[in-house]
Amino acid sequence: MADLRTNFAGIESPNPFWLASGPPTNTYGQVAKAFDQGWGGAVWKTIGEPIINVFSRYGSVDLGQNRMMGFNNIELISDRPIVENLKEIAEVKRNYPKHAVIASLMVESKRETWHQIVKQTEDTGADGIELNFGCPHGMSERGMGSAVGQVPDYTCQIVEWVKEVATIPVIVKLTPNVTDITYIARAAVKGGADALSLINTINSIVGVDLTTFEPQPSVAGKSSHGGYCGPAVKPIALHLVSAVAGDPSVKIPISGIGGIATWHDAAEFITLGAGTLQVCTAVMHYGFRIVEDLIDGLSNWMDERGFRTLDEIRGRALPRVTKWEELDLNYHLLAHIDQDKCIKCELCWTACEDGAHQAIRRLDRETGNGKRGPVVEIIEEACVGCNLCAAVCPVQDCITMRQVPNRYAAVNWKQYSAGKGQLAPRSEQFHTAAWASSRK
């Protein structure tokens, strides 16, 4: 069985699955229960001067019958007194010494205030500190959270203050609500951060009630932008993790956050450079029990692929993330329809015809090759291998993209625009008005 033990910037945990700072890590009872069920670590719900929350805090986006495809919240940091939180952190650490316990902190931007809270936190025996520079709602209006994380200088400054007194690893949690996250990441590194975690939630309004015209989640008829998370944000998080992990001036560990709900998601984050994985929305949806399959699935996949440790997969996909201008223009694909698997829904035809490159031909259902014969076929000379048909096809492996070998050497845009290399003949010539009329 694969070894999932993790050492993240010096913080050890039995597996890379941590609860992200949020409602699931609000109390001793929750975190202890999560550890009992197998979670490797937990980032405590952000501690600071206690706040008052509104009622009605979460908004949800469904996709068809799937609930909570996207999720947002306007909940602030912990509403419990600092001492109470710290006491419970100490108790958890005492009772679960092998698990990672991280305190998430957010206080006003004063050096003394940060010094004080860091010292108090260290007294609990916590394994690390996460600086919440990401929360986009509410606290940012008070000059904290993403108000800090959106300005490189502020980020650097506060990390420096924290590092003046901290003896345990300091993780800086980054907001995605910036133009280029690598600037903030570099500022955190400059300030002395031991690790980064990303992404925090994305600014959002999840919807509007069309009966009452109240934006959601509604608080007495009004709402405010909240932090968006859940499966919908995973691709954004994967991109930002890869951007930070691939930045040569950021050489510190990254804890991946954003829509992780399955071991598959987790593995993707790891291959793009994440050291640990933080999960919140999926737990809010299904409970702590999901960690069982996170561990089991990741471990089985690693065993099947012959990977023994997480280090063997970490960052494995990262070198393959490149600039567009370095992609091979002579790599040609062609869609292939497995007619035995085709169920004749013609979704590929509609998609290609209206939404792509008019490279699928419809055969008449009745008079084609009989009722069970093919009803769609690829027009090979027009197909640009864009993947859309494969994406819309409801049957697994019915439409596959196959490489069309050619005798031309690889050439990317950088080379080609500099006059080097030669383009293999391609199908764009078919996408003309004349071609369109000839098909009618």
Place this chain on the structure above:
Amino acid sequence: MGRGEWFAPVPERATVLTDAQLAANFADIAPPLSNDAALLEANKCLFCHDAPCTIACPTHIDVPAFIKKIATGNLRGSARVILDANPFGHSCARACPVEVLCEGACVLNERDEQPIKIALLQRHATDYVLEKKLKLFEPGKPTGKRVAIIGAGPAGLACTRDLRCAGHAVTVFEAKPQPGGLNTYGIAEYKLKADVALAEVQDILDLGVELKSGVTVGRDIPFEQVLAEYDAVFVGIGLGATKALGIPGEDLPGVVDALSFIEHLKTHPYRDTRIGKRVVVIGAGNTAIDAVTQAKRLGAAEATIVYRRGESDMSCYHYEYELAKRDGCGFRFQAAPQRIVANGSGAVSGVEVRTPSGSETIPCDMVIVAIGQGERGEFAWPPDHPRVFTGGDCANGGAEIVNAAAEGVTAAKRIHEMLGGIVR
């Protein structure tokens, strides 16, 4: 055959079930979907292009379009798509043989999955219209043209709906006291109840239709007079009485025809339809199944189909056969009725049949004859008259509601065209 007198004394009557049991036995065989279930199902639809379900439907309802509208919460729009194509969308949602039409054509069958529950989704959308009493259609601007519809069944009223929307004045002649044709009088009670059939009809009549019920054309008023008084005539009179068996004993008390039996059941409280303890149904079409299952559901101890040919020769749909078997009905194949046998007091006591192994008498207290309907004979209409149109059972020999509706809609187009209108 003792037509309509089947409730005459039979030697042994079935015990009358309690009202609660009867209500349960005749409850909807396919209960409506909850809102959640409908959304779940609607979201499963792939939204096929040139969808096979739409092609399979005789009225060509744009099935993916109406299902997508359910998924987006646009039930009014969904019902409009359905009813626009098929004025009998309510009854078709309940009584259509979808297994051999839209659902049978669903591409998910090719993926070895259950097809989308199109009938139940159609019911979900159309029930909303009934429940909210929405009026989705309006009469068109009056054209001054008058059309006579003979027969207020699905064919005639489908034709009526579209003619009214086109602005033509419509008079409907109906022999029965109530409109709706077999929808009101002849569909198995567990599929379609008369109140739904009548509500559906009322929606059409509310477009401003003159209904002359209890008037039989060809008896109470000559067909020629109707043809002379109206600009066009649509004949949708359905079929006539059940055919005779042509064997001795078929006029005994206790021998009834299936349509009279079902009509009695549908127009009286369940407990007033008294049946024999042991019932034999002669015939193996869909009406025979309706008769045998409903006899069983009324409380018959034994209800048995007696059929002269074999299992694979039955003209009923396979799923109807399965339903009858689930209901505990019996089947006697290769048993050709020779004679209906009476007991000492002159009532039915059995059916003598010829089987491959010789003659045999199947004992019973009641015989229901369901070997198909003959044509009606009240009047004949000229086959190629430019102002005479037909549709439904009298034109197609007996088919489904959806076929009648499709033919009524098509006829309305032709009539509209003939009257100088532009067909969309």
